[in-house]
Amino acid sequence: MEKGNYMKFLLMLGISFVIMYGVMYLNADKFDHVYLNQNRLYMALLMVAPMALVMLGFMSGMYTN
Numbered sequence: 001m002e003k004g005n006y007m008k009f010l011l012m013l014g015i016s017f018v019i020m021y022g023v024m025y026l027n028a029d030k031f032d033h034v035y036l037n038q039n040r041l042y043m044a045l046l047m048v049a050p051m052a053l054v055m056l057g058f059m060s061g062m063y064t065n
Helices: 003-023 038-058
Strands: none
Touching (some): 003 038
């Protein structure tokens, strides 16, 4: 199988992680309330991990090895 598919998969997961991490800050009232937090980073990783498994399950034909 092509390595390009795996690179696309990692790129999709990376972009999804950045979007989910950004969405975590949508509930901030003011920009002053936005600060980097390990808990938000951890929660974004927890959301991306099951998404990766679901994506691999539904697109198993693309990732045969």
